[in-house]
Amino acid sequence: MSWKSYFSTSVGKKLQMSLTGIFLITFLVVHAYINAQIFWNDGGVEFGHLAHFMGTNPVIRTIEIGLFAFLILHVVQGLLLWSKNRGSRKSRYAVKKDSETSKWYSRSMGLLGTLILLFLILHISMFWAPNRGAQTFGDGELDLYAMMRDEFQNVWIVIIYVLGCISLAWHLVHGFYSAFQTLGLATNRYKAMIKTVGVAFSIIVPLIFALMPIAFYLKWIQ
Amino acid sequence: MEHYNMNLTLKVWKQKNKNQQGHFETFQVKNISSEMSFLEMFDVLNEQLIAEGKEPIAFDHDCREGICGACSMHINGRAHGPWHHTTTCQLHMREYKDGDTIVVEPFRANAFPVIKDLVVDRSGFDRIIQAGGYISVNTGNAVDANALPIEKHDADEAFAAAACIGCGACVAACPNASAMLFTSAKVSHLALLPQGDPERSIRVENMIRQHDKEGFGGCTNIGACEAECPKGISLENIARLNREYIAATFRGGSKNSV
Ligand code: SF4
Ligand code: FES
DSSP, rough: OOGGGGGTSSSHHHHHHHEEEEEEEEHHHHHHHHGGGGGGGGGGGGHHHHHHHHHHOOHHHHHHHHHHHHHHHHHHHHHHHHHHHTTTTTOOSSOOOOGGGGHHHTTTTTHHHHHHHHHHHHHIIIIHHHHHHHHSSSSSSOHHHHHHHHTTTHHHHHHHHHHHHHHHHHHHHHHHHHHHHHHTOOOOOHHHHHHHHHHHHHHHHHHHHHHHHHHHTTTTTO | OOEEEEEEEEEEEEOSSSOOOEEEEEEEEHHHHHHSSSHHHHHHHHHHHHHHHHHOOOOOOOOOOSSSOOOOOETTEEETTTSSSOGGGGOOOGGGOOEEEEEEOOOTTTSSSSSEEEEEEEEEEHHHHHHHOOOOOSSSSOOOOOOOOOHHHHHHHHHHHHHHOOOOHHHHHOTTTTOOHHHHHHHHHHHHHHGGTTTTHHHHHHHHHHHHHHHHHHHOSSSSHHHHOOTOOOOOHHHHHHHHHHHHHHHOOTTTHH
């Protein structure tokens, strides 16, 4: 069998979802670590160092292209699978008690993913896009710390960010475990461990992200 | 527990054939004993319909002891009804009480077209097995039993996977109408044994391709299949199928693949 089958069989496609998903999970760790530097409450000095490095280092900038490619693959393949799977039962049940046999978030990955995507469009257009725009066409990097401080004075932005983090958390509760199950690693011996680590990850990382707009809004950090 | 009798309202899916639209019809059954099985309750209903000169309801059944997998019914929103690890024939009427309404539908999936009423065509499963669920054995003298040592753990796992009765509850329950639990059970019970080793790469590839071709949805690791499987087939088998698939891509192409 060839690698091409990863683009034709249903199992190959879900391996794409798993591998791109694990890459995105890794990205979340890096992103959360760097942004958590704001909690030093040092006026953005520590954060600024790392943000400058991430925004200018050629290796990181190359990985960034890969990040967007994987993100787009994850989104497009996810939506295609969602519509294919939904279409696999054209005549629907009059009564179906899904909640007795599975978890709502496992059944709602398409919806949760779409919410995250909508949030991401807003998020990228607020920080990443203007910054790269200024780097390429303007006078160089923007002061992202000051931008965060300003944007997160708006309660609606804070609420949207918190909702985005909640969608991410539920998406991860299924996605983290699912990625490893797809790789065939969630055997009886490791399944409980993977699920536990997955749930812990799904709580901790989105919580760190959610605390950032909240902290600025409540002036915990200036 | 006390035995009792009950009167029930049944809303049953009626459909003439593959091409016609189906609909629900409502029936009343009286004096159903709590000791009857769900299928025996249907026997009572059908005798009643025949006595009234009406057409009985078509449903699949064979062993009526939970081992053949024929008795596909989707009962009040659950494949094979509400009991854990249970086929329809093993569901008993003591689950219900007098005056209950029960909705009975066929298993629904594009890959399981309705033939008539509650009977669905599950021959897609047969074609998945034909695509790779076999081993090649040289003819000649029979090999001594136990000539091939098999580790106890592997033997047990293979046996557990082989317990799949092809009932289709996994497909019926899956929000994606995926047959991955079934396919993984069929891949697993051979992949775990030395006899299944020579064809392991083409087996997993051909069975997955056939699975997709039949129109079953893809697996997204939701787990409703495992919760609904009457034989307790574990999701670990799907993990194993995925490992077999990944390993097969590393081993490279095969001439025999479809
Ligand atoms: S895996 Fe379980 S639910 Fe699916 S066909 Fe086999 S026995 Fe039935
Ligand atoms: S009739 Fe054979 S399992 Fe129910």
